Amino acid sequence: MSKNSAVAIFMALAALFAWPSIAQDVHLGVKSCGSSGCHGQVASSSSPVLLNEYVTWQKYDKHARAYQVLLEPRSQRIAKNLGLKNAHEAKECLDCHADNVPEKQRGPQFVLADGVGCEACHGPGSAPWMGLHIGGSAHEVNVQNGLLPLEDPVVRAEMCLDCHLGNSNQFATHRIMGAGHPRISFEVDSFTDFQPAHYVIDDDYRKRKKVVDGVKTWAIGQALMVERRMNLMLDSKFAGSGLFPELAFFDCHSCHHPMSESLPTKNGNFPAAWSARPGTGVGPGVVKFNDSNMLMLKVALDIAGSGLADKMLADMKALHKASQTSKAAMTSAASAARETARAAVKALSAKQVGKAEMMDAAKTLSAQSAAGYYADYESAEQATMALGAFVEAMRVAGHIDRAAYDDLSKRMEGVYGAVSDDEAFIRGAFISAVKKVNSAL
Ligand code: HEC
Ligand code: HEC
Ligand code: HEC
Ligand code: HEC
Structure with a gap:
C-alpha cells in the first residue's frame, strides 16, 4: 500500500x-x-x-x-x-x-x-x-x-427490482409512460451482466462470498418478479380507478401496435397478428396482462423438477380469466399466484443447478421459443434474456468450450437483434433466429 x-x-x-x-x-x-x-x-x-x-x-x-x-x-x-x-x-x-x-x-x-x-x-x-x-x-x-449481501440472488433481485420494476413507494405507472417515459424491462442476471462490472469473480472472491450461477440467479429473479408484480397489482395505490385497471400491468403491445399488423401480407403471412399461445388460454381481442415472468417461472420450475410448475401455469390461466371477469376475481387470483411465487423462491433457492439442468434449460426454452410459445414481444424479450443468461452461465461453469460458446454467441446475436426494437418486432424473425440457437445445442 x-x-x-x-x-x-x-x-x-x-x-x-x-x-x-x-x-x-x-x-x-x-x-x-x-x-x-x-x-x-x-x-x-x-x-x-x-x-x-x-x-x-x-x-x-x-x-x-x-x-x-x-x-x-x-x-x-x-x-x-x-x-x-x-x-x-x-x-x-x-x-x-x-x-x-x-x-x-x-x-x-x-x-x-x-x-x-x-x-x-x-x-x-x-x-x-x-x-x-x-x-x-x-x-x-x-x-x-x-x-447488503448482494452476492445473494434474492437480496440482489429485491434491491434492483425496487427501481427496475417498482415497489409500493415508487412505480412507473401508465400515466408516467403515457407522458413519455420509456418502457422498462428487466431480468436480474442479464442486467447484472449489462451493468459495467466494478468487481471480478475470482478465486479470492469465491473465498469471501458464495457465488451463485446465472441460471439459478435468473430462476430466482423470475419468481421474485412474479411476486413483485402481484404485490403491485394488489396494492390499493395502483389498483386503478374508473373503468380501467392500471395499464402498466398489461402487455404494452397488446394495445400499442398498428392494426395493419393484423392483416396478411401478399404472401399470406401475418407479420405480428394474433395467434394462439400454447397453454395460456387467452383468446383474440383481449388486453392481456404481462405474463412474461410467469411463463419464464414455469420453465424454471419445470427444470427444477418442482411440482409447483403446474400450479404456476394454473395460476396464470386463472389470472388471465379473472382479468376478464371482475376486480374481486383478479384480487384472489393475484393472491394465489403470489403464494406460488413465494414458494417458488424457496424451492429454487434450495435447488442445485448442474450441467444437465443448464443444458436442459437452454434446450427447453429455445425449443419452446422456436415452436412459437413466446409469440408476443414481452415474452420473446424475456426468453431472449434467459437464453443469453444460460449461454453465459454455461461458459462460466465450463460446461461448453470456447468454440461452442463463440458459435452460440454468434447465433444469439440474431436473437438479440430480433428483439432489439419492440416497435419493429416480427415474430417470424424471432422464431427463425432462435431456431438457429436451438439447433446448435
Ligand atoms: C446498481 C447497483 C450498484 C451500484 C450503484 C454500485 N454497486 Fe458495487 N456491486 C453491485 C453488485 C451487484 C456487486 C456484486 C455482488 C457483491 O459482491 O456484492 C457489487 C460489488 C461491489 C464490490 C465487491 C467486490 C468484491 O470483490 O467483493 C465492491 C467493493 C463494490 N461493489 C463497491 C462499489 C462502490 C464503491 C460503488 C460506488 C462508486 C458501487 N459499488 C456502486 C452493485 C452496485
Ligand atoms: C435506485 C434505483 C435503482 C437501483 C436500486 C438499480 N437501478 Fe439500474 N437503473 C436505474 C435507472 C434510473 C436507470 C436508467 C439510468 C439512465 O439511463 O440514465 C438504470 C439503468 C440500469 C442499466 C442500464 C440499462 C440500459 O438500458 O442501458 C442496467 C444494466 C441496470 N440499471 C442494472 C441494474 C442492476 C443489475 C441493479 C441491481 C444490482 C440495479 N440496476 C439497481 C435505477 C436503479
Ligand atoms: C420505478 C422507477 C422509476 C420511476 C418512478 C421513474 N423512472 Fe425513469 N427510468 C427508470 C429505469 C429503470 C430506467 C431505465 C430503463 C432501461 O433502460 O431499462 C429509466 C429511464 C428513464 C429515461 C431514459 C434514460 C436513458 O438513458 O435513455 C428517462 C428520460 C427517464 N427515465 C425519466 C424519468 C422521469 C422524468 C421520471 C419522473 C416522472 C421517471 N423517469 C420516473 C426507472 C424509473
Ligand atoms: C389497454 C391498452 C393499453 C395498454 C395495455 C398500454 N397502453 Fe399505453 N396507451 C393506451 C392509450 C389508450 C393511450 C393514450 C393514447 C392517446 O392519448 O392517444 C396510451 C398512451 C401511451 C403512450 C403515449 C404515446 C401514445 O401512444 O399516445 C405511451 C408512451 C404508452 N402508452 C406506453 C405504454 C407502455 C410502456 C405500456 C406497457 C407497460 C402501455 N402503454 C400499455 C393504451 C394502452
Whole structure:
C-alpha cells in the first residue's frame, strides 16, 4: 500500500469517527466511498477488491447518470406532461433516478446529483460496516453490520427490482409512460451482466462470498418478479380507478401496435397478428396482462423438477380469466399466484443447478421459443434474456468450450437483434433466429 493511500484511509477513518452522532441509516455519499485512497483509485489494485469501483461507475455505469438524465429536455417534457414543476426535484422521478433518502438520512458529503450511487445498492455507509470494513473485517462481519449481501440472488433481485420494476413507494405507472417515459424491462442476471462490472469473480472472491450461477440467479429473479408484480397489482395505490385497471400491468403491445399488423401480407403471412399461445388460454381481442415472468417461472420450475410448475401455469390461466371477469376475481387470483411465487423462491433457492439442468434449460426454452410459445414481444424479450443468461452461465461453469460458446454467441446475436426494437418486432424473425440457437445445442 502506498503512503498516499494509507493517509487517505486514515483520513476516511478519522472522518468517520468524527461523526459519532450519525445515525445508522445515514447515506454518506459517493464521495465518501470513492476517495482516491479507497474505492476511487485509477487503476485496479492487487488487493482483494479492485478499488477502482468509483471510476468504473462514474465513467461507464448509467446509474451515475440517472440524475443528470432528469435535467434533459425529454425529462422536462415528461414532467410538464405530468403537471410537475420539473423532473429533478420531483419525488416521482428521484425515487428511482437517485438515492432519494429523506433529508435527515443524508450525511455531510451526500450529493443527490450523484444519481444511483454506491449506497443506493450496497446500503447506508453509516451502518457500522463502513468503519469495520476499512479495518479489513470479514464479509460476514460487514453483512452482520449492515452491508447488503448482494452476492445473494434474492437480496440482489429485491434491491434492483425496487427501481427496475417498482415497489409500493415508487412505480412507473401508465400515466408516467403515457407522458413519455420509456418502457422498462428487466431480468436480474442479464442486467447484472449489462451493468459495467466494478468487481471480478475470482478465486479470492469465491473465498469471501458464495457465488451463485446465472441460471439459478435468473430462476430466482423470475419468481421474485412474479411476486413483485402481484404485490403491485394488489396494492390499493395502483389498483386503478374508473373503468380501467392500471395499464402498466398489461402487455404494452397488446394495445400499442398498428392494426395493419393484423392483416396478411401478399404472401399470406401475418407479420405480428394474433395467434394462439400454447397453454395460456387467452383468446383474440383481449388486453392481456404481462405474463412474461410467469411463463419464464414455469420453465424454471419445470427444470427444477418442482411440482409447483403446474400450479404456476394454473395460476396464470386463472389470472388471465379473472382479468376478464371482475376486480374481486383478479384480487384472489393475484393472491394465489403470489403464494406460488413465494414458494417458488424457496424451492429454487434450495435447488442445485448442474450441467444437465443448464443444458436442459437452454434446450427447453429455445425449443419452446422456436415452436412459437413466446409469440408476443414481452415474452420473446424475456426468453431472449434467459437464453443469453444460460449461454453465459454455461461458459462460466465450463460446461461448453470456447468454440461452442463463440458459435452460440454468434447465433444469439440474431436473437438479440430480433428483439432489439419492440416497435419493429416480427415474430417470424424471432422464431427463425432462435431456431438457429436451438439447433446448435
Ligand atoms: C420505478 C422507477 C422509476 C420511476 C418512478 C421513474 N423512472 Fe425513469 N427510468 C427508470 C429505469 C429503470 C430506467 C431505465 C430503463 C432501461 O433502460 O431499462 C429509466 C429511464 C428513464 C429515461 C431514459 C434514460 C436513458 O438513458 O435513455 C428517462 C428520460 C427517464 N427515465 C425519466 C424519468 C422521469 C422524468 C421520471 C419522473 C416522472 C421517471 N423517469 C420516473 C426507472 C424509473
Ligand atoms: C446498481 C447497483 C450498484 C451500484 C450503484 C454500485 N454497486 Fe458495487 N456491486 C453491485 C453488485 C451487484 C456487486 C456484486 C455482488 C457483491 O459482491 O456484492 C457489487 C460489488 C461491489 C464490490 C465487491 C467486490 C468484491 O470483490 O467483493 C465492491 C467493493 C463494490 N461493489 C463497491 C462499489 C462502490 C464503491 C460503488 C460506488 C462508486 C458501487 N459499488 C456502486 C452493485 C452496485
Ligand atoms: C435506485 C434505483 C435503482 C437501483 C436500486 C438499480 N437501478 Fe439500474 N437503473 C436505474 C435507472 C434510473 C436507470 C436508467 C439510468 C439512465 O439511463 O440514465 C438504470 C439503468 C440500469 C442499466 C442500464 C440499462 C440500459 O438500458 O442501458 C442496467 C444494466 C441496470 N440499471 C442494472 C441494474 C442492476 C443489475 C441493479 C441491481 C444490482 C440495479 N440496476 C439497481 C435505477 C436503479
Ligand atoms: C389497454 C391498452 C393499453 C395498454 C395495455 C398500454 N397502453 Fe399505453 N396507451 C393506451 C392509450 C389508450 C393511450 C393514450 C393514447 C392517446 O392519448 O392517444 C396510451 C398512451 C401511451 C403512450 C403515449 C404515446 C401514445 O401512444 O399516445 C405511451 C408512451 C404508452 N402508452 C406506453 C405504454 C407502455 C410502456 C405500456 C406497457 C407497460 C402501455 N402503454 C400499455 C393504451 C394502452
